[in-house]
Amino acid sequence: MSLFDHFGKEERPFVERALEMLTQVERKQAMRLTDFLDPRQLFIFRSLSSQVHDVCISAHGGYDGAERVRAILHPEYMTVDPEDYRLALLRIHADQRFHVFEHRDVMGALLNAGMKREKFGDMLTDAEGSYAVVAEEVADYICMQVTQIHRTSVQFERVAWEAFSPPAPRFAEKTITVPSPRLDAVIGEVHHLSRAKAVVPIRAGKVKVNWKIVEDPAHALQAGDMVSLAGFGRFKVLEIMGPTRSGRLRMNVGLVT
Structure with missing residues (x-):
């Protein structure tokens, strides 16, 4: 199995760049600073670190709990200062x-x-x-x-x-009922789309779950998942509360504002 088989096809250009940066740090024994990464991209960097020797990945987004961060790739013996993240x-x-x-x-x-x-x-x-x-x-x-x-x-x-004291994340909470936790059903209910219309952007690669493109409309969402639909914004599955009397599933979601 190829290294690239572990990642989606749309992620392969990023994987190639990340692996190249890690290899340069290993070879030149010097620090490299990335642009801002989302949590999925940081996961990819850390997954690839096993392909090189004695290279550490330190990340910071300005405050504890930041979603997007810059990463510094550096030899183990080098220390990173906060100002190094620029x-x-x-x-x-x-x-x-x-x-x-x-x-x-x-x-x-x-x-x-x-x-x-x-x-x-x-x-x-x-x-x-x-x-x-x-x-x-x-x-x-x-x-x-x-x-x-x-x-x-x-x-x-x-x-x-x-x-600086970071504001708490803001969610506009709403409770929905869906026939199942399928991605197309939940997106349709949250954004007032028919299931048929919800399937179109999913198949087109315009939906991400936890910052990874998901093209399967039947993908089952779980509590804690962050879902983004291009042009519509993001929402988080806050809680799956169980079935209603009619057998539908009640979910509490939070639209990111």
Whole structure:
């Protein structure tokens, strides 16, 4: 069995790049810093570390519990300092009395400014404020170029990590009933799509479960799974609560806001 058989076909270009980086660190005995990785990509790096000798993977996203992180690949004898991750914390100043920013509002503004998704990490928003964790090399550009989010004037400002208290994750919770925990059934119920319409983006590779593309509509979801549908956002399966009297399955899901 080939090494690549352990990963999806759409993941193979990333696997090749990751293995190349690990091999370079082994050969040159020098640190390498990645762009931001989602949890699946970090898992791939750590899975591949068995293919090289004496290479460690350290990861940090700016705060404990960060979803997206930058990783440093380094020989075992080298120590990593927090500043080596080259992370900048930006606070977004705006009048949010009429529209509290959501995760996708901030992400859309950064993408529209020409940023690659790999250059920014978590975006954290609540009624008290909005923050973006970004790569140090693009922080000044964002502060100068991004002046509007969702038709609201904004100003990005660097802030010190010491003064940062991350907002708790925000979910808009809802209870649904489905005939089964199948991916197509749950996506259809959450996003008000018929099962036939829910199958189309799944088959097209536009659905991820725990950051991995899943193309099987019959894939059974479990509590804790994070599901994303391109163009619709993400939701988390918070709880599977058991059958109703009619035999359908009650589930509690949280839409990421």
